[in-house]
Amino acid sequence: MxxxxxxxxxxxxxxxxxxxxxxxxxxxxxxxxxxxxxxxxxxxxxxxxxxxxxxxxxxxxxxxxxxxxxxxxxxxxxxxxxxxxxxxxxxxxxxxxxxxxxxxxxxxxxxxxxxxxxxxxxxxxxxxxxxxxxxxxxxxxxxxxxxxxxxxxxxxxxxxxxxxxxxxxxxxxxxxxxxxxxxxxxxxxxxxxxxxxxxxxxxxxxxxxxxxxxxxxxxxRAETFPSVPTIAARPFLSHAEERARQALVAYAQALRELFRAAGVDPESMRRSTSPSFPYDGGFLFQNRLEREALAEELGLEELPEQVEPHRVAAVEALRKLYRASGWPGGPSPYLAVVVLDGDSMGKRINELLTGQDSPEAHRAFSQRLAEFAGAVRALEREFKQVEVVYNGGDDVLALAPAQLALDFARLAAERFQEITKGTASAGIAVAHWLQPLGDALKAARQAEERAKQVKDKAAVCLELRRRSGEITSVRAKWEQLKVLDVGSLIDLFRTDRLSGRLPYALRESTRAFAGAGPDFRAEIKRVVTRQGEWPEGSERERDGLIERLTGFAQALQDTGLGGVEELVGWLVVARFLAKGGEE
The missing domain is CATH 3.30.70.2220 (CRISPR-Cas system, Cmr2 subunit, D1 domain, cysteine cluster)
Structure with a gap:
């Protein structure tokens, strides 16, 4: 037959x-x-x-x-x-x-x-x-x-x-x-x-x-899915459970009393199995306790007047939680939509079938893609605060707290390369949780398309969409980001070892430089030294940062990605993530 x-x-x-x-x-x-x-x-x-x-x-x-x-x-x-x-x-x-x-x-x-x-x-x-x-x-x-x-x-x-x-x-x-x-x-x-x-x-x-x-x-109806603010607030909640559990439990109790006063069964508001805070992460943001927003959360047309003292008490308990946790501004309201996709998959399959002309060879490649899907699920278990929404073939869609998105996408791309011997690129949109989710997903797809425009791909494009409407978009290859080490930059900005002025001072002082040569390195050294806190004994750390910034700018320039301006953009992103979206 x-x-x-x-x-x-x-x-x-x-x-x-x-x-x-x-x-x-x-x-x-x-x-x-x-x-x-x-x-x-x-x-x-x-x-x-x-x-x-x-x-x-x-x-x-x-x-x-x-x-x-x-x-x-x-x-x-x-x-x-x-x-x-x-x-x-x-x-x-x-x-x-x-x-x-x-x-x-x-x-x-x-x-x-x-x-x-x-x-x-x-x-x-x-x-x-x-x-x-x-x-x-x-x-x-x-x-x-x-x-x-x-x-x-x-x-x-x-x-x-x-x-x-x-x-x-x-x-x-x-x-x-x-x-x-x-x-x-x-x-x-x-x-x-x-x-x-x-x-x-x-x-x-x-x-x-x-x-x-x-x-x-x-x-x-068969499954409970974490809300957008719940995902955004996960780093804060994890920190509060470790550092301010008593204040967290007290706030949860204040919410229970608020729900009862509004005629809502607290059990109907449960959204997690956490013993300390079993409610939706939206309640960790103070704006969710405003009267109109609270009525909507509780499924009420309007909030009864007798609820007001309980609402005020809950607001005060939440503020105490912020102070006790050491996060006076509360959780970051930003989260990330991550999309990742294998590069040139049609071309890869055609090349595979040119060399091994059989359905068995194609099926073996399909099996490797299935192994990658399993690796992504394992990565999701490792990144407990990340939620994988879709994971079919070479496509991944995930939601993550903003500060975890880049590491998750990078490791997923590494797993893809290890398992399939090909490369993958990602688009990441960082947006305020009150912005329409569909818009953030569309922005992530557009960022992925920009990443796919990088020569030989294996790249990422991150688009930072502030609620004010200002957008910062940056690109790099995965290998180049290893040189930059965004995680260490975030730590330096978070601890105020690097001034928030650094990206803008660097942009201003290097505007006239055509490339990342010796003079450019000297200017980076001057700006980093001036815009950082470098106590005695930290010279090696400072010089290492200077070399990383210079090397990253040179690598970007070599692949046609803009060099200095792209470097400044990545510094802006690192500072933003370090401060949880605070400007």
């Missing part, structure tokens, strides 16, 4: 994940994609297909890539592909039905609501597949199937669907669910009123059917 190569994929992927206002939207969005891919892959396997990518179905289900390659019987290829498409759509319908039933329990629905739900869920997924008959060369057949897939994507018509009325809060482009008697605002207000404690619908949120699946499907 002759065989064929099947290439199967579906979309949207990145835009589906990016439609997010909460971390749960990101997590559930990525889980849904993995569920759909797993349904298709299982169908192909059950129909007699030999999976090539992914190499097997043995890995973690939520790390399933959205591209599937398999060797299938030629005579059955079309039926196998159609069955896989049916399996994917069936799984999506199951998830949508779960959410629909859960939401319909809260507020009665009508034919307008049902019509909107069907329109938005029925045609969301574009599914593409192509097969090529395997006549001798596997590599050539794989490429022909890829060409067929690309042609199908180009020819697929785009249906413009009219979405009238108020738009949803996640995509901003689809109609928010409503009924004939309740407009979108009133419908979602009624839905909010059915929840107590921490709810899944924010005060100003209105969802369409796709967003509702992310919030109400069983996947969303």
């Amino acid at each position: 002759s065989e064929a190569v099947l290439r199967f994929t579906f979309s949207p992927v990145q835009s589906f994940i990016a439609e997010a206002r909460r971390t749960s939207d990101l997590f559930v969005g990525s889980r849904i994609l993995a569920e759909l891919a797993a349904a298709a892959a299982q169908s192909i396997h059950a129909s007699g297909g030999q999976l090539v990518f992914p190499a097997s179905l043995d890995g973690a289900r939520h790390d399933m890539p959205n591209v599937i390659v398999a060797v299938v019987p030629w005579e059955q290829a079309e039926g196998i592909a159609q069955n896989a498409e049916t399996a994917l759509r069936r799984r999506w319908q199951e998830l949508a039905d779960e959410a629909r039933l859960e939401l319909a329990k809260r507020v009665p629905v009508d034919e307008l609501w049902e019509e909107t739900w069907r329109r938005q869920t029925a045609h969301l997924w574009e599914i593409y597949w192509a097969v090529a008959r395997l006549d001798g060369s596997y590599g050539e057949t794989f490429r022909r199937a890829g060409q067929g897939l690309a042609a199908i994507k180009r020819l697929r018509p785009f249906d413009q669907v009219e979405e009238p009325g108020i738009k949803d809060s996640l995509s901003g482009s689809r109609s928010a669910l409503r009924t004939r008697s309740l407009d979108a605002r009133e419908y979602w207000k009624r839905a909010r009123q059915t929840q107590r404690g921490i709810g899944v619908i924010g005060k100003h949120e209105r969802l369409d059917a796709v967003g509702a699946v992310k919030r109400f499907a069983r996947l969303a």
Whole structure:
């Protein structure tokens, strides 16, 4: 029996994940994609297909890539592909039905609501597949199937669907669910009123059917996901548990009394298993205790007046916690979105199949990618404050406290190189937790694209997005960052051994230098000596820093990355991370 190569994929992927206002939207969005891919892959396997990518179905289900390659019987290829498409759509319908039933329990629905739900869920997924008959060369057949897939994507018509009325809060482009008697605002207000404690619908949120699946499907309800402020506050919470446990416990008690006074069961507000502080990390930021914000956190339209003394007491307990922990400004409100992707993967696979022309060689490479996915999960356990959202094939999406993001991305890139013998590049967006999460994810994707523009790649681009709107964007190759040692710079700025004026003084004094030669080194020495605290016996440390800064600027210049200005940018980033976002 002759065989064929099947290439199967579906979309949207990145835009589906990016439609997010909460971390749960990101997590559930990525889980849904993995569920759909797993349904298709299982169908192909059950129909007699030999999976090539992914190499097997043995890995973690939520790390399933959205591209599937398999060797299938030629005579059955079309039926196998159609069955896989049916399996994917069936799984999506199951998830949508779960959410629909859960939401319909809260507020009665009508034919307008049902019509909107069907329109938005029925045609969301574009599914593409192509097969090529395997006549001798596997590599050539794989490429022909890829060409067929690309042609199908180009020819697929785009249906413009009219979405009238108020738009949803996640995509901003689809109609928010409503009924004939309740407009979108009133419908979602009624839905909010059915929840107590921490709810899944924010005060100003209105969802369409796709967003509702992310919030109400069983996947969303079966697991608790850490919020954006919880991730941002993790370094502070860890420090407070070690240095100020008594004050932390006292603040948690003040919150319990506040919840009771507001008529909210403290147990319904639990978000972690921490015995010292079992609540959402948002409560570690003082602005969450302001009246309007607090009412929203508690799922109330407004805060009862009798709650005010308890609110004031909680604010004072939080301030005492800040002082007791030695962090008078509280936790850093900045977190990072990290995206990492293998470099030139299509080219690598083509080169691999030119040398070893067999599905076995391709499957072995797929297995190495699965090993990398396992290594990323191990790295997540090592970086306990980092949350990996998506981890399929050579793609990684993670959320991290701002000061941990660069180290996590660097080590993930190192693991990728160790396991696959290739390189990976990363984009990191550091943003205030009150900024839209979807915007931060988009910025991280754009930063990744800039990293991919570096010659020979193996690079990172970090974009620092202050809440004021000012943006600092820096790039470097991973090897160059080893020379700079950002971690030691952060320590020097954190302990005020280096003045916060250093980056700006260096920019001003080196503006006229064309390159990183001897005169440039002398100027760096002058500025570092003047803008640092160097007690007796620290000359060696100071001179080492001077050499690192000079060498980093030279390395940047050699790869066309701007030299001096890029160095200044990295110093600005190091200072920002050291001070937790304080200016």
